[in-house]
Amino acid sequence: MRIVGLTGGIASGKSTVSNLFKTHGIPVVDADLVARDVLKKGTGGWKKIVSAFGEDILQPDGEVDRPKLGQIVFSNPEKRQLLNRLLAPYISSGIFWEMLKLWMKGFKVIVLDVPLLFEAKMDKWTKPIIVIWVDPETQLQRLVLRDRTSEDVAQNRINAQMSLDLKRTRADIVIDNTGSLEDLKEQFQNVLFEVTKPLTWTEFWLSRQGAASVLVSIIVGVLIFRKVYNTESL
Numbered sequence: 001m002r003i004v005g006l007t008g009g010i011a012s013g014k015s016t017v018s019n020l021f022k023t024h025g026i027p028v029v030d031a032d033l034v035a036r037d038v039l040k041k042g043t044g045g046w047k048k049i050v051s052a053f054g055e056d057i058l059q060p061d062g063e064v065d066r067p068k069l070g071q072i073v074f075s076n077p078e079k080r081q082l083l084n085r086l087l088a089p090y091i092s093s094g095i096f097w098e099m100l101k102l103w104m105k106g107f108k109v110i111v112l113d114v115p116l117l118f119e120a121k122m123d124k125w126t127k128p129i130i131v132i133w134v135d136p137e138t139q140l141q142r143l144v145l146r147d148r149t150s151e152d153v154a155q156n157r158i159n160a161q162m163s164l165d166l167k168r169t170r171a172d173i174v175i176d177n178t179g180s181l182e183d184l185k186e187q188f189q190n191v192l193f194e195v196t197k198p199l200t201w202t203e204f205w206l207s208r209q210g211a212a213s214v215l216v217s218i219i220v221g222v223l224i225f226r227k228v229y230n231t232e233s234l
Helices: 014-023 031-038 044-053 066-074 077-104 136-147 151-159 164-169 181-195 201-205 208-232
Strands: 002-007 028-030 109-113 129-133 173-176
Touching: 002 014, 014 028, 014 109, 014 129, 014 181, 028 031, 028 077, 031 044, 031 077, 031 109, 044 066, 044 077, 066 077, 077 109, 129 164, 136 151, 173 181
Parallel strands: 002 109, 002 129, 028 109, 129 173
Antiparallel strands: none
């Protein structure tokens, strides 16, 4: 199975590209959605976060107030690292199970959409790695407009992530999203062609079809061996 890594930065357009993959029939494992699940009331992740940050981060219904938690961690690097450290095992496990379910369904190509792909060391699972890049000015302007926030708050959120310039140096494919949506879609068609090429032999053997082929080969080998052995022993 080919696991495509998709990452970018806040307000870079990563979610748009993720949705383009979905509309073309390629399943996406979204780390943000997994993170929401591990923060649901009563889960192990929820208990860890409440224990570390207190009940002040909870809504009246007991669910985590995500915007409030976000304000806390984006303004405090130590608390942000604590949050990532506490949730990382739960998110990694959730991603693994989502990938396993897609593997069992026979998908040959999936996209792993992870904002912290490099920071969480998940890039080693993926090939190729796609980075959605925009220039700093465009990123700031888009974030201010999207969240209706001040430039200072927006810049702090951008600074809390690995820079897009650094991410692009570690990418196999870079999509420049500083232009229009049509420009993005045109680039996406080229990327789609690349990621849907026939699987390499390694990727094939790691697919469900490949695993089945290995199993069939083993069974056939055993049957042939038994036939030859029984013939020679007569």
